[in-house]
Amino acid sequence: MRGLVASAGVMTLILGLGGAVAAQEGEPLSGGEIVRLVIGNTISGEMGTPFVEHYNPDGTIAGDSQDGRYEGKWTIDDDRLCLEYGEPFGCFRIVLKGDAVQFLDDDDALAGSGTLVPGDLEGQ
Numbered sequence: 001m002r003g004l005v006a007s008a009g010v011m012t013l014i015l016g017l018g019g020a021v022a023a024q025e026g027e028p029l030s031g032g033e034i035v036r037l038v039i040g041n042t043i044s045g046e047m048g049t050p051f052v053e054h055y056n057p058d059g060t061i062a063g064d065s066q067d068g069r070y071e072g073k074w075t076i077d078d079d080r081l082c083l084e085y086g087e088p089f090g091c092f093r094i095v096l097k098g099d100a101v102q103f104l105d106d107d108d109a110l111a112g113s114g115t116l117v118p119g120d121l122e123g124q
Contacts, residue, residue: 045114
């Protein structure tokens with residue numbers, strides 16, 4: 001009986017943790033989570049125009065859009081991914097649901113969206 005009670009307690013703990021993890025999906029990522037989950041990977045998306053951007057660990061961005069290839073820089077500021085392309089573009093909260101990415105502005109309005117793809121699509 002004690003084994004059954006202990007097992008039930010472990011299952012409750014596991015189910016409780018699973019619920020907590022599931023509840024966090026769809027919430028804006030912390031700065032550390034952005035670095036861990038987004039940096040080193042590529043986002044193919046749209047923010048006014050379609051784009052493909054690889055976020056390099058050294059703080060640079062290698063991008064491609066309908067206007068051609070471009071470069072930029074990224075930083076993390078107050079749990080937001082900040083983007084710069086010659087001049088500051090903006091800082092965004094990042095929401096990740098599976099491989100779906102949402103860029104939220106300071107008013108939590110959707111500024112852009114895309115798909116997170118592991119690694120660098122361009123092989124750079």
